[in-house]
Amino acid sequence: MFNFDKKTELVIQSIAGFGAKTGVQVFFVGGMVRDCLMEIEIKDIDILIEGSAIDFVQGFALEYGKNCCDGTSCNNKEGLDVEIKSIHESFNTAKTVINGIEIDFASTRKEEYPKSGCLPVVTKTGCPIADDLIRRDFTVNAIAARVLLTENGKLKYEIIDPYFGADDIKKKSLKILHDKSYIDDPTRILRGLDFSLRFGFDFSKKDKVLIKEYLKSPDREGLSIDRVKLTLKKLFSEQERAKEAYLKILENAYFKIWQDAPSFEKEWAQRLYDAVKIFSTEPSKVFMAAVFENFRTENSSDSSHMDSKLSENASNYEIYNFYKTLSNEDLALRYAILDDNLVLHYFKNLKDIKPDFTGEDLIKEGFAPGKSLGEELKNRFKNKLNALSQRA
Numbered sequence: 151m152f153n154f155d156k157k158t159e160l161v162i163q164s165i166a167g168f169g170a171k172t173g174v175q176v177f178f179v180g181g182m183v184r185d186c187l188m189e190i191e192i193k194d195i196d197i198l199i200e201g202s203a204i205d206f207v208q209g210f211a212l213e214y215g216k217n218c219c220d221g222t223s224c225n226n227k228e229g230l231d232v233e234i235k236s237i238h239e240s241f242n243t244a245k246t247v248i249n250g251i252e253i254d255f256a257s258t259r260k261e262e263y264p265k266s267g268c269l270p271v272v273t274k275t276g277c278p279i280a281d282d283l284i285r286r287d288f289t290v291n292a293i294a295a296r297v298l299l300t301e302n303g304k305l306k307y308e309i310i311d312p313y314f315g316a317d318d319i320k321k322k323s324l325k326i327l328h329d330k331s332y333i334d335d336p337t338r339i340l341r342g343l344d345f346s347l348r349f350g351f352d353f354s355k356k357d358k359v360l361i362k363e364y365l366k367s368p369d370r371e372g373l374s375i376d377r378v379k380l381t382l383k384k385l386f387s388e389q390e391r392a393k394e395a396y397l398k399i400l401e402n403a404y405f406k407i408w409q410d411a412p413s414f415e416k417e418w419a420q421r422l423y424d425a426v427k428i429f430s431t432e433p434s435k436v437f438m439a440a441v442f443e444n445f446r447t448e449n450s451s452d453s454s455h456m457d458s459k460l461s462e463n464a465s466n467y468e469i470y471n472f473y474k475t476l477s478n479e480d481l482a483l484r485y486a487i488l489d490d491n492l493v494l495h496y497f498k499n500l501k502d503i504k505p506d507f508t509g510e511d512l513i514k515e516g517f518a519p520g521k522s523l524g525e526e527l528k529n530r531f532k533n534k535l536n537a538l539s540q541r542a
């Protein structure tokens with residue numbers, strides 16, 4: 151079912167072989183299995199170990215690697231190039247690159263949510279696969295594939311699908327695994343929206359009711375704002391989807407996950423969409439700033455520029471000075487939200503204009519270094535800008 155290229159297949163075979171040898175169960179899980187069942191390209195290889203992922207990876211590096219896990223060369227000349235990039239002790243996870251292929255290893259884990267919306271607390275790692283699957287968001291993401299080797303060393307897979315996720319993939323239906331799931335993690339509502347826009351999935355009838363219920367009285371006391379931001383960032387990562395997601399968040403009042411009333415307007419959607427192209431910005435940066443960050447983009451320290459506007463009669467020089475410190479994202483936001491058309495003129499006609507003279511040129515002309523030289527430089531640049539056409 152998984153169609154890997156030869157190079158990847160060899161690596162997975164070795165991992166499965168080490169699992170068989172050590173008696174440790176090895177699985178693929180989550181988005182990777184979902185995407186495979188949907189016959190779309192797999193993005194990342196995530197391996198789940200029923201046990202300790204760190205122990206597994208370190209043992210694997212010793213047994214199969216050209217280098218030992220401490221980086222010293224050992225005698226296994228035929229071995230794989232195993233690089234352990236990082237280890238996360240508390241989650242018992244490891245990031246590796248094996249023969250040039252990035253593979254993340256995680257341990258099966260049990261989680262609890264002490265408060266609604268907070269980051270989960272890991273209560274156990276290395277638990278049975280069933281306990282790991284039930285902590286997940288939707289049935290379509292709670293399918294595992296046990297990775298095994300046949301007697302003649304070929305890869306084979308055994309699907310573990312206790313919540314009938316494969317059926318839901320066929321029906322394109324999004325179902326959580328237990329009734330408290332949206333209360334535990336309301337960002338799952340946004341994840342569901344993401345899957346609906348990417349794959350045409352829809353929340354099941356029951357899920358729609360549960361989401362409505364949750365949004366009537368959302369509990370934000372323990373809400374992890376970072377998780378909301380991360381989920382929104384992913385949702386807004388692509389221009390077309392960002393606009394649709396923005397409108398759906400308003401239409402379905404999903405903003406209630408983090409605030410009572412929206413601070414953003416339906417009418418901005420198209421201009422935000424256009425602004426992404428015009429100002430060549432990452433969609434997530436401007437859509438996030440509009441929806442969540444009170445117009446603060448990743449590249450701006452504050453959003454005070456959103457409080458003032460230039461007069462339509464401003465000169466090119468005034469326009470240049472007003473906008474010159476703003477990032478493309480800030481310019482895009484002004485264009486979209488303030489209906490600021492001068493910003494287009496600045497971006498297209500003025501932004502890249504450079505002075506014709508440097509201080510040294512003026513000294514050669516006979517100017518003495520000092521304040522008046524600075525004034526002259528400024529005036530020459532001002533004249534150059536103001537001589538250009540006044541509007542786009």
Ligand code: CTP
Nearest residue numbers: 180181182285286287288291292335337338341
């Ligand atoms: N997950 C979850 N709840 C979340 C985030 C993630 O249960 N709030 C689980 C899901 O089982 C998911 C897995 O963690 O499949 C991996 O999450 P992620 O990498 O964010 O998404 P994928 O489902 O792999 O999908 P994709 O990367 O294609 O968006």
